[in-house]
Amino acid sequence: MAAPTAPLPPPWESDLTPEQLDQISVATQDIGRRLFDQFRADRPRLWQRRWWDDRVMAWAMRDEHLKVELFRFVDVLPMLKSSEEIAGHLLEYLDRVPDALPWWLRSVLGFGRSNALTRAMLARAATLASSDFARRFIAGSTTAQVLKSARRARKQRQTFTLDILGEAVISESEAEAYFRAYVDLIEGVAPQVNQWPAIEQLDQGVLGPLPRFNLSIKLSALDCHFDPIDPAGVFERAGERFRQLLRIAQQHQAFINVDMESYDKKDLTLQIFQAVLMEDEFRQVADVGIVIQCYLKSALHDLHRLAEWARQRGTPVWVRLVKGAYWDYETVHARAEHWPIPVFQQKWQSDATFERATRYVMQHIDHLRPALASHNIRSLAHGLATAQVLGIPKNGLEVQMLYGMADVEKRALAEQGYRVRVYMPYGELIPGMAYLVRRLLENTSNDSFLRAGLYEQAPVEVLLRDPLASEKTDGRRTRISSNSPAS
Amino acid sequence: MTDADPHSCNAEFANEPHVDFAVEANRMAMQAAISRVGAQLGCHCPLVIDGESVDTEGRLASVVPYEFTRQVGTTASADASHADRAVQAARSARADWARLPARRRSDKLRRLADLMRRDFFELSAWEVFESAKPWREATADVCEAIDFCEYYAEGAERLAACRGADVPGEENRFVYLPRGIAAVIAPWNFPLAILTGMTAAALATGNAVVMKPAEQSPIIAAKLMQLALEAGIPPGVLHYLPGKGEEVGAALVEHSYVHLIAFTGSREVGLAIHARAAQVSGKRCKFVKRVIAEMGGKNAVIVDRDADLDEAVAGVVYSAFGFQGQKCSACSRVIVLKDVYDAFLHRLIEATRSLPIGPAEQPATIVSAVIDQEARDRILRYIEIGRQEGTEALAVDVGELARSGYYVGPHIFADVAPDARLAQEEIFGPVLAVLSAEDLDEAFRIANGVDYALTGGIFSRSPAHLDRARREMEVGNLYLNRGITGALVGRQPFGGFKLSGIGSKAGGSDYLLQYVIPKTITENTMRRGFAPPE
Numbered sequence A: 001m002a003a004p005t006a007p008l009p010p011p012w013e014s015d016l017t018p019e020q021l022d023q024i025s026v027a028t029q030d031i032g033r034r035l036f037d038q039f040r041a042d043r044p045r046l047w048q049r050r051w052w053d054d055r056v057m058a059w060a061m062r063d064e065h066l067k068v069e070l071f072r073f074v075d076v077l078p079m080l081k082s083s084e085e086i087a088g089h090l091l092e093y094l095d096r097v098p099d100a101l102p103w104w105l106r107s108v109l110g111f112g113r114s115n116a117l118t119r120a121m122l123a124r125a126a127t128l129a130s131s132d133f134a135r136r137f138i139a140g141s142t143t144a145q146v147l148k149s150a151r152r153a154r155k156q157r158q159t160f161t162l163d164i165l166g167e168a169v170i171s172e173s174e175a176e177a178y179f180r181a182y183v184d185l186i187e188g189v190a191p192q193v194n195q196w197p198a199i200e201q202l203d204q205g206v207l208g209p210l211p212r213f214n215l216s217i218k219l220s221a222l223d224c225h226f227d228p229i230d231p232a233g234v235f236e237r238a239g240e241r242f243r244q245l246l247r248i249a250q251q252h253q254a255f256i257n258v259d260m261e262s263y264d265k266k267d268l269t270l271q272i273f274q275a276v277l278m279e280d281e282f283r284q285v286a287d288v289g290i291v292i293q294c295y296l297k298s299a300l301h302d303l304h305r306l307a308e309w310a311r312q313r314g315t316p317v318w319v320r321l322v323k324g325a326y327w328d329y330e331t332v333h334a335r336a337e338h339w340p341i342p343v344f345q346q347k348w349q350s351d352a353t354f355e356r357a358t359r360y361v362m363q364h365i366d367h368l369r370p371a372l373a374s375h376n377i378r379s380l381a382h383g384l385a386t387a388q389v390l391g392i393p394k395n396g397l398e399v400q401m402l403y404g405m406a407d408v409e410k411r412a413l414a415e416q417g418y419r420v421r422v423y424m425p426y427g428e429l430i431p432g433m434a435y436l437v438r439r440l441l442e443n444t445s446n447d448s449f450l451r452a453g454l455y456e457q458a459p460v461e462v463l464l465r466d467p468l469a470s471e472k473t474d475g476r477r478t479r480i481s482s483n484s485p486a487s
Numbered sequence B: 001m002t003d004a005d006p007h008s009c010n011a012e013f014a015n016e017p018h019v020d021f022a023v024e025a026n027r028m029a030m031q032a033a034i035s036r037v038g039a040q041l042g043c044h045c046p047l048v049i050d051g052e053s054v055d056t057e058g059r060l061a062s063v064v065p066y067e068f069t070r071q072v073g074t075t076a077s078a079d080a081s082h083a084d085r086a087v088q089a090a091r092s093a094r095a096d097w098a099r100l101p102a103r104r105r106s107d108k109l110r111r112l113a114d115l116m117r118r119d120f121f122e123l124s125a126w127e128v129f130e131s132a133k134p135w136r137e138a139t140a141d142v143c144e145a146i147d148f149c150e151y152y153a154e155g156a157e158r159l160a161a162c163r164g165a166d167v168p169g170e171e172n173r174f175v176y177l178p179r180g181i182a183a184v185i186a187p188w189n190f191p192l193a194i195l196t197g198m199t200a201a202a203l204a205t206g207n208a209v210v211m212k213p214a215e216q217s218p219i220i221a222a223k224l225m226q227l228a229l230e231a232g233i234p235p236g237v238l239h240y241l242p243g244k245g246e247e248v249g250a251a252l253v254e255h256s257y258v259h260l261i262a263f264t265g266s267r268e269v270g271l272a273i274h275a276r277a278a279q280v281s282g283k284r285c286k287f288v289k290r291v292i293a294e295m296g297g298k299n300a301v302i303v304d305r306d307a308d309l310d311e312a313v314a315g316v317v318y319s320a321f322g323f324q325g326q327k328c329s330a331c332s333r334v335i336v337l338k339d340v341y342d343a344f345l346h347r348l349i350e351a352t353r354s355l356p357i358g359p360a361e362q363p364a365t366i367v368s369a370v371i372d373q374e375a376r377d378r379i380l381r382y383i384e385i386g387r388q389e390g391t392e393a394l395a396v397d398v399g400e401l402a403r404s405g406y407y408v409g410p411h412i413f414a415d416v417a418p419d420a421r422l423a424q425e426e427i428f429g430p431v432l433a434v435l436s437a438e439d440l441d442e443a444f445r446i447a448n449g450v451d452y453a454l455t456g457g458i459f460s461r462s463p464a465h466l467d468r469a470r471r472e473m474e475v476g477n478l479y480l481n482r483g484i485t486g487a488l489v490g491r492q493p494f495g496g497f498k499l500s501g502i503g504s505k506a507g508g509s510d511y512l513l514q515y516v517i518p519k520t521i522t523e524n525t526m527r528r529g530f531a532p533p534e
């Protein structure tokens, strides 16, 4: 049964004037170049761990098949108990891509097949390397550890939002446990964080102080049958837990952001968010945020409805604009089901939508507060330029980035006086694997800005190019890097 | 058709997309169809023989399994005399049908697929009521019926493409002829898809068909009959004979002009049909009756020690309890490597406990009632046996629901021994046996140590272990790192061996060969030393 296609966006309100757009485009180049100058001087050195990480990533990226096998290995690793098992898996995975390995590694692996000592060494090396990667993207395994990371960020004039990594919620007891973990985190940690010294750049918004404690939650973690087939039932269960979290957050001056997950949960998530926050009890709550994923063909349409809703509500909400973390899944899943693919297939379309959405949010700044979540300098520079042209002060917006990614950019923006918020996931490694693998995919994707900009050092003009220019010059899938390897 | 090889896998076959219930319009359409069909419950469906309605004194009643005081409707109940009338009508109609070019027959099946698309949500709603199929299951069954029509339509055209192996002076042709008259004896668990599949395969290859739907799902079958006539299938080549298996079913199996019996159902009945068909072959009828039988399973999923437990638990829960465990492909044994046994079992129990149970018409429902009283009694007996043979790790109480519907809550038995009845016999209900294995060798030994070989699976992240599973697991359909139900036409041809069936594959490229008789025609084209040019 063919699913009807999503409705077209409503008659679209006018974008900014051509003059404003011109100003933005000039300012974008300006801001972008300044950022590049600032952080290309700040490159990792040989003696820093990051330099080695970057080498390993670059190596893994040379071959798509090798990459798949390595990521599969990383994915299973936390489940493996003995070094025999670890080495065994590593050999099995790498055996499938012999041509992608350098000669020396092939011979080490060859030894590993017959020699127990070599196997033990291999296992140890692989475990160290992987936990190193995990530690790069996961800000700690306990609350105490993540608080340390948070403190460290604030010392560098960056702030944070916490995310609890957990297993897929497949039973009511797991949903209850997740909910309790959120509650405990707010009740246990917010009071401490509220004692930390205020930092004007981070804690002062245009309308007054912002909560220092910021938590990102997933609504699907609150209900084990977060299934769009039954919106009413889900609303009853997840909506009630969301209400309780909002209540507790208010008691502790905590900010709650609702993350966005796969496409099938998107409408349900927006619906619960909007319905609950429209209720009398929560109508005044301003310390909340939601995510719009700009790789979705429906992004602008949803944003438009969100603005309309926020206007009626009368209290603004924060909107975290992202491109979206599930691109591969959405594409593969829709293809397998013969459903219309909900995400754009050309990278520039996601980029252009991100920029269009940025302008839209900033035009509706009374109702929607902009949080630009990207590591792409072009996307960010365009946002900062738009704010400049529209007269939005630095503390009227924020830039958000993931823990362990684009640290040079974070520093550069913080130095320029922007509020940079670091998304800090934490928790045990097994439940954290899904997150870690998404980060690895993202860092090594052909279309990734970070890959082109940081690992491969593409020229600045190319990196700062207007995504719409890609549409004009190249109808095919465009690559932003000039020297990326063939895959 | 350029590709004349019936064995080639047509990977490009496009399945009917399943319904995306994240789309509001689809939810509303389903809800509306349920209301509409709900208002039509209580209808009566006579037999259809040679295009004519024939009523009988005896009647079959079809009830809503999750609310047994409500009738879906009644049908007439055919006996041996009706079977004979239908077969006689098929005898006079079959020659014309067989002579049609394959393309013309296939076009009618494609038309039938289109009509199912037109009535998509109504048909799904009838299944919700008649079989207690939750929304996703019901709509998937209609999708599969559509797929069967189109897949076999295409396959029959491919078969009909002429094959030759000529040499100068000699012309060789290889053609497929229909077998004649097919009796299609279908089950209630995929009430539209399997009935449609066997029927469409027979029709596409030029046979005439007498349909004997399951006693528990005759109404949805009547809908199929109506649509087939509307699609232009000639009245003489398709007949609808609901009735009791022992009467009309047995009469069809024995009938001297029934050439082929396509059966899907229990092992007991399948083997009986096979035996009976062999007995009468060459005595009452001057040919060897062909039996296509797909029977039960005792399907196992192995959980390796490195498995992704999120995926393994979700995959097993759905495979074991989706549609109340009443699929031939359902998982009824899970074999867990001892290192992860406790962790897996704990999450399995919690996830199963959380399954929404209720009327199939409610969108959230995953587990509804089982098909009838007999099924419930049988399942409850096995639960009793389980209490003696294993540890009752979970017994979901359905409470009040049991008063008005044939509900059985999901049950999990842990520490079941491989030779226990619970680990050997097909239960066909929401009962799952959990077994522990020392290592993979033992896991494979347990998995293969049953009479059946239908579906099976393994969750593992070791390439070497997956390779071993590929080689060593004795099943017709093997699934690696996913649930073991929901085979798609063309993509996962379905069927098993040992006592699960004769080894044929529904929805596969060689399925149609069972419905035809190959014939070789050789002509000497040489006349006094001259032959036509090549």
Ligand SMILES: Cc1cc2nc3c(=O)[nH]c(=O)nc-3n(C[C@H](O)[C@H](O)[C@H](O)COP(=O)(O)OP(=O)(O)OC[C@H]3O[C@@H](n4cnc5c(N)ncnc54)[C@H](O)[C@@H]3O)c2cc1C
Binding pocket: A258, A259, A260, A261, A291, A293, A295, A320, A322, A323, A324, A325, A326, A327, A343, A344, A345, A346, A347, A348, A349, A350, A373, A374, A375, A376, A379, A400, A401, A402, A421, A422, A423, A442, A445, A447, A448, A449, A450
């Ligand atoms: C603070 C923060 C919070 C986040 N929260 C969420 C969240 O709640 N939900 C969520 O889904 N994501 C979330 N993200 C993740 C985010 O989606 C990814 O990090 C982001 O997509 C990377 O984009 P970029 O602009 O940094 O990099 P870029 O390299 O510019 O963009 C990469 C992105 O482009 C898109 N893309 C890649 N290839 C194609 C293609 N061929 N066609 C079209 N589009 C393509 C993908 O979205 C890919 O991730 C968050 C990110 C941050 C920084």
